[in-house]
Amino acid sequence: MVVSRAIMDSFLGHTDLRVAGGSRTCNLQSGMEKTEYREQIIQYVRRNAKPPDKFSHQARLYALAAELARGRPHDDDVVFAAAWLHDLGVFLGHRPEDPAKLVAWDCVAYAMKQAPGILESAGFPNEKIPAVVEAIRTHQAQQEPTRFEGIVLRDADILEQLGAVGILRIVSKVGRDTRFVRFSDALAVLRKNLSDLPGQLRLELARQLAEPRIQALNSFLLAAEAETKEILW
């Protein structure tokens, strides 16, 4: 297997995590298999994740899903591809800009439709594509996964909606997403995430990983309410 230097450099440059206040870095794929098609998939998402801060969700999601799956029978290629391609339909340039069309937009159906062509172009094993599409289909909290890869993807995506990361992802929408005009729009979604999502986790390890995230999100919401008092944001 020959991985081009340009792709590898770009991949490493974009997926290293720099820890705030320090120089420590860690590669999200440490210990994970590296293949040409994985690099191609990452590069596709790098080009299409807009706004750019949406890129890191895919990298964290795969790391989380792989952690949840570790030690249990599963196909890591399926987890990888589904994690990286599950949110194609939320990227600017892919989702509609017209607010009326956006309300009716099915971002999951879009990702299910787009993923096979992207995977084929990347040289991903053809026989695994249906399983990737199925994991994408069931990745949202209200869905019922039919495969273990779908369960880890769904639990990982729930974890990404809790804690500091969940707060950052929602608050960053204020002012640039037509559905998030005021801070109160973000707080309403965060409150709903806190009340509805933790109970929907399937795996015990995911429930353990959720605990500090639940505490962080709860503390943030309590502080926001205490500081705003009766003033509407």
Ligand SMILES: [Fe+2]
């Ligand atoms: Fe997601």
